[in-house]
Amino acid sequence: MTEAVAELAAAPGSKSEQAYQAVKARIIEGTYTPGYRLVLGSIAKDLGFSVVPVREAIRRLEAEGLVTFERNVGATVAGIDPTEYLYTMQTLSIVEGAATALSAPLIDSVAIARARAVNEEMRECLDHFDPVRFTRLNQDFHSVLFEHCPNPHILDLVHRGWNRLAALRSSTFRFVPGRAHDSVDEHEALLKLIETGADADSIEKAARLHRSATLDAYLAQAKH
Amino acid sequence: MTEAVAELAAAPGSKSEQAYQAVKARIIEGTYTPGYRLVLGSIAKDLGFSVVPVREAIRRLEAEGLVTFERNVGATVAGIDPTEYLYTMQTLSIVEGAATALSAPLIDSVAIARARAVNEEMRECLDHFDPVRFTRLNQDFHSVLFEHCPNPHILDLVHRGWNRLAALRSSTFRFVPGRAHDSVDEHEALLKLIETGADADSIEKAARLHRSATLDAYLAQAKH
DNA sequence: AAGTACGAAATCGTATACGATCACTTTCAC
DNA sequence: GTGAAAGTGATCGTATACGATTTCGTACTT
Numbered sequence: 001m002t003e004a005v006a007e008l009a010a011a012p013g014s015k016s017e018q019a020y021q022a023v024k025a026r027i028i029e030g031t032y033t034p035g036y037r038l039v040l041g042s043i044a045k046d047l048g049f050s051v052v053p054v055r056e057a058i059r060r061l062e063a064e065g066l067v068t069f070e071r072n073v074g075a076t077v078a079g080i081d082p083t084e085y086l087y088t089m090q091t092l093s094i095v096e097g098a099a100t101a102l103s104a105p106l107i108d109s110v111a112i113a114r115a116r117a118v119n120e121e122m123r124e125c126l127d128h129f130d131p132v133r134f135t136r137l138n139q140d141f142h143s144v145l146f147e148h149c150p151n152p153h154i155l156d157l158v159h160r161g162w163n164r165l166a167a168l169r170s171s172t173f174r175f176v177p178g179r180a181h182d183s184v185d186e187h188e189a190l191l192k193l194i195e196t197g198a199d200a201d202s203i204e205k206a207a208r209l210h211r212s213a214t215l216d217a218y219l220a221q222a223k224h
Numbered sequence: 225m226t227e228a229v230a231e232l233a234a235a236p237g238s239k240s241e242q243a244y245q246a247v248k249a250r251i252i253e254g255t256y257t258p259g260y261r262l263v264l265g266s267i268a269k270d271l272g273f274s275v276v277p278v279r280e281a282i283r284r285l286e287a288e289g290l291v292t293f294e295r296n297v298g299a300t301v302a303g304i305d306p307t308e309y310l311y312t313m314q315t316l317s318i319v320e321g322a323a324t325a326l327s328a329p330l331i332d333s334v335a336i337a338r339a340r341a342v343n344e345e346m347r348e349c350l351d352h353f354d355p356v357r358f359t360r361l362n363q364d365f366h367s368v369l370f371e372h373c374p375n376p377h378i379l380d381l382v383h384r385g386w387n388r389l390a391a392l393r394s395s396t397f398r399f400v401p402g403r404a405h406d407s408v409d410e411h412e413a414l415l416k417l418i419e420t421g422a423d424a425d426s427i428e429k430a431a432r433l434h435r436s437a438t439l440d441a442y443l444a445q446a447k448h
Numbered sequence: 449a450a451g452t453a454c455g456a457a458a459t460c461g462t463a464t465a466c467g468a469t470c471a472c473t474t475t476c477a478c
Numbered sequence: 479g480t481g482a483a484a485g486t487g488a489t490c491g492t493a494t495a496c497g498a499t500t501t502c503g504t505a506c507t508t
Contacts, residue, residue, distance in 0.1 A: 014295060014491070040460070050493045052276060055460085056283060063287050065377075071238060072460055072499045091377045098318045153315045157381065238461070264490070274463045279490085296469045296490050452507080461498075468491075475484080 016053035019043070020060050027066050027077055028166040038067060038075040065164050080168045082222060086215065088168070092161040093211035099146050099154050100190070100207035101200040106148040112191055115144040119187045126180055134180060141187055145194075179217035186210045240277035243267070244284050251290050251301055252390040262291060262299040289388050304392045306446060310439065312392070316385035317435035323370050323378050324414070324431035325424040330372040336415055339368040343411045350404055358404060365411055369418075403441035410434045 023043065026032045038058060044051045062069045065088075069075045078084070118141045125134040139162065149155045190210065193203050237245075247267065250256045262282060268275045286293045289312075293299045302308075342365045349358040363386065373379045414434065417427050 016491080039458090041458090051460090052492060052494095056280060059280060059284070060287065063284065073501085074459065087375050087377045090375050091381070094318065094322045094378070151311050151314050153311045154318070157315070240461085263488090265488090275490090276462060276464095297471085298489065450508090452505105454505080455503090457500105457502085459498100459500075461496100463494105463496085465494085466492090468489100470489080471487090473484105473486075476482090478479105478481080 014053070015047075015049045016056040019047055019049070019054045019057035022047060023054075023057055024061060024066065024163070027061070028163065032077045034077045034079045034167070036077045038077065040074070064160055066167055078164075078167065082219070085168055085218070088161055088164050089211060089215040089218075092158070092165070093208045093215070095154055095157040095161065096142070096211055097204040097208035099149050099151075099158050101204035102151055102154065103146055103149045104194045104198075104200065104203045106150065107145065107194055109195075111144055111147070112195055115141055116188070116191055118144065119184055119191070122180075122187070123184050126177065126184065129177070131180075138183070145190075176217050176221055179214060182213065182217075183210070186213070238277070239271075239273045240280040243271055243273070243278045243281035246271060247278075247281055248285060248290065248387070251285070252387065256301045258301045258303045258391070260301040262301065264298070288384055290391050302388075302391065306443075309392055309442070312385055312388050313435060313439040313442075316382070316389070317432045317439070319378055319381040319385065320366070320435055321428040321432035323373050323375075323382050325428035326375055326378065327370055327373045328418045328422075328424065328427045330374065331369065331418055333419075335368055335371070336419055339365055340412070340415055342368065343408055343415070346404075346411070347408050350401065350408065353401070355404075362407070369414075400441050400445055403438060406437065406441075407434070410437070 023032070023038070032038070040051045040054050040058065043058075044054045047054065058067060058069065058075045061067045062075065066078055067075045068078050118137055122134055122137045122141065125131075125137065142158075146155055146158065186206070186209075190203070190206050193206055247256070247262070256262070264275045264278050264282065267282075268278045271278065282291060282293065282299045285291045286299065290302055291299045292302050342361050346358055346361045346365065349355075349361065366382075370379055370382065410430070410433075414427070414430050417430055
């Protein structure tokens with residue numbers, strides 16, 4: 001009996017946790033677009049519970065940069081200021097670079113093979129023009145690389161950056177086929193570096209450039 | 225009248241903010257040592273307000289890694305697992321390295337002079353053995369370097385790392401005079417690199433090593 | 449007609465209250 | 479005497495209620 005109770009209690013988690021997950025999902029999938037006003041009372045009514053847990057969830061999302069919050073005014077889904085985008089991408093390039101360099105010595109041939117398979121799938125997505133799948137596979141690719149990252153703090157920073165990007169990307173910044181093609185090639189080059197046991201500096205630099213190049217492509221596109 | 229009211233309202237901020245600042249200060253200054261049990265009701269009674277804002281403050285501190293929180297059990301000041309310390313220092317070395325490299329081109333001679341003055345004060349602290357002042361000046365030194373950092377996200381990561389370290393340092397990890405002496409020299413070397421307009425890579429590497437060396441010194445000390 | 453001042457509605461911020469969960473102690477059976 | 483099980487106390491989790499602040503619309507004045 002205790003098992004069932006424990007399972008039941010663990011599955012939904014606390015309501016503040018539920019609210020957090022629910023609102024976060026809606027932001028990331030684009031239901032709540034940037035600028036959307038998050039009214040505590042309305043969300044609470046929608047989810048079926050009170051404002052206190054919702055408030056806590058919103059504050060957590062604020063800490064992660066997904067929403068902005070102003071006292072006595074309320075919360076809105078974080079905007080997509082190009083400057084903010086630049087900050088996020090720059091930070092990601094740094095933490096991803098570090099994460100890749102730290103993980104590289106711990107990645108075995110099996111993981112390399114898996115990453116390569118994912119990358120080939122991404123290449124196929126280019127032919128069929130499937131940006132949504134491409135984006136998901138891109139995360140998978142890097143997840144394989146990072147899954148043995150020895151520093152969980154750095155991994156956490158990577159994930160935060162991804163979340164933020166997911167929220168931004170779903171609205172404004174769009175898929176750039178030319179860039180995507182380069183991206184797949186860079187993935188392959190990165191795998192080769194890791195396979196051959198290149199020094200940490202080279203790997204870090206390559207991983208950084210990979211992200212920076214994506215930033216540059218988006219910025220170039222944004223000018224048009 | 226509106227002025228006075230606004231001032232009065234702005235100074236203390238919201239109660240959740242007050243609670244956050246108060247508890248955070250107590251953790252950093254060492255009043256609440258790692259393992260200390262943070263009971264919502266007690267803290268609320270101490271600070272003179274209700275549990276809801278206190279709860280919010282605790283959750284914020286949890287997000288920053290200063291306290292751990294368990295459902296239906298409560299919060300305790302985060303422990304000082306050497307592994308956790310290593311993670312934090314490693315992450316700091318990366319984000320500080322990046323912050324320094326990004327800031328370097330924007331640091332003018334006035335700021336350099338200020339940083340150098342702070343560093344000389346630190347040198348004096350070594351003679352008089354004043355670890356507390358030394359630690360504060362150390363933060364000042366790096367603050368001068370970072371004050372024009374073009375990426376606020378990275379700066380935020382640096383500050384989070386500092387907070388966490390402050391909480392840890394006040395309890396277990398102690399001042400190592402030998403290391404402190406090296407640290408001052410490294411500061412001076414870093415200033416010279418920035419003055420001479422060294423390339424970003426060199427500056428980043430130097431800043432990273434500065435932090436890594438501190439980590440090594442602490443670890444070596446911890447073995448005894 | 450434009451700007452300002454007032455007021456009402458909406459929303460946030462916090463206190464209080466009650467229910468749920470967990471740790472600990474005590475008791476009972478073996 | 480040792481083990482488990484039930485009961486008790488403490489603490490967290492959330493709902494509800496009320497006060498504080500802001501915003502927006504409207505009417506009034508110039």
